[in-house]
Amino acid sequence: MTQAVTRVAIIGAAGRMGRELCNAALETEGIELAGGVERSGAADSLGADLGELCGVGKLGIAVTEDPPDNAEVLIEFTTPVATIEHLSYRKPMVIGTTGFSEEQLTRIEEAAKDIPIMLAPNMSVGVNVLREVVREISGKLAGYDIEVVEAHHRNKKDAPSGTALLLGRAATEGRGQDLEEVAVYGREGVAPRREGEIGIHALRGGAVVGEHRLIFYSEGEEVEIIHRALSRRTFADGAMRAARFTASAKPGLYSMRDVLST
Numbered sequence: 001m002t003q004a005v006t007r008v009a010i011i012g013a014a015g016r017m018g019r020e021l022c023n024a025a026l027e028t029e030g031i032e033l034a035g036g037v038e039r040s041g042a043a044d045s046l047g048a049d050l051g052e053l054c055g056v057g058k059l060g061i062a063v064t065e066d067p068p069d070n071a072e073v074l075i076e077f078t079t080p081v082a083t084i085e086h087l088s089y090r091k092p093m094v095i096g097t098t099g100f101s102e103e104q105l106t107r108i109e110e111a112a113k114d115i116p117i118m119l120a121p122n123m124s125v126g127v128n129v130l131r132e133v134v135r136e137i138s139g140k141l142a143g144y145d146i147e148v149v150e151a152h153h154r155n156k157k158d159a160p161s162g163t164a165l166l167l168g169r170a171a172t173e174g175r176g177q178d179l180e181e182v183a184v185y186g187r188e189g190v191a192p193r194r195e196g197e198i199g200i201h202a203l204r205g206g207a208v209v210g211e212h213r214l215i216f217y218s219e220g221e222e223v224e225i226i227h228r229a230l231s232r233r234t235f236a237d238g239a240m241r242a243a244r245f246t247a248s249a250k251p252g253l254y255s256m257r258d259v260l261s262t
């Protein structure tokens, strides 16, 4: 039986993730690359050939300001403001953008009443499996001090990363706590550790794709969990899996947990 094809448009096509997503779309069975979208001021990329932009040679698809009508799923890796604007296309969406405010997240939840939306600050299989592991061991290591340290390339806009928050939230879920009540973002001056707090620290530099460390300290031992993304392709492959899932999903807000459980 031939596999049904999902036609996707990449929004933010000229970005670090956008180029990787175009490559993944071209190489993934069951995915067809229908278009690439860039912001109105992106003079270098608007009108350019999408394949040439992504380094795979001419495809005969021009980068446009709006997704083509035949795109079934929009894959959005841009900025929070742009993502919220693009909800108005009212098409199934895979959202990888990070750094949303509470108000912006509410807008996404509202839109998901009418369209399927898969929202994940990290689309790698490893991080999403780790999320379950962290939830379990933070409950078992109750009373251990938790610190989260993340590192990303020098151009990353939001801090801490969406993944650091996701893993911090998993740790608090494992202890029946609320991350917002126990998180401390960096420390400065006189800042003794309060019982139960979770320190979250962001390093920025060079070309680091993404590294997350969770450390559990007691007086007698230290347990450390590390995830390193070795290439952006790992996120792009997760986004393709998410696009296949979202194309046939009912309206609603989904996470990578839903995608990976199918």
Ligand code: NAD
Residues within 6 Å of the ligand: 011, 012, 013, 014, 015, 016, 017, 018, 037, 038, 039, 040, 042, 077, 078, 079, 080, 082, 095, 096, 097, 098, 099, 120, 121, 122, 123, 124, 235
């Ligand atoms: P980037 O700055 O390299 O690329 C963003 C692209 O979006 C740029 O080309 C920009 O011109 C374009 N853009 C901005 N506004 C737009 C608009 N209104 N319409 C169309 N295009 C627009 O950034 P990046 O490193 O590719 O990261 C993009 C986002 O993805 C960030 O929020 C980052 O944190 C997130 N990210 C998520 C994952 C994940 O697995 N979920 C992985 C890596 C990065």
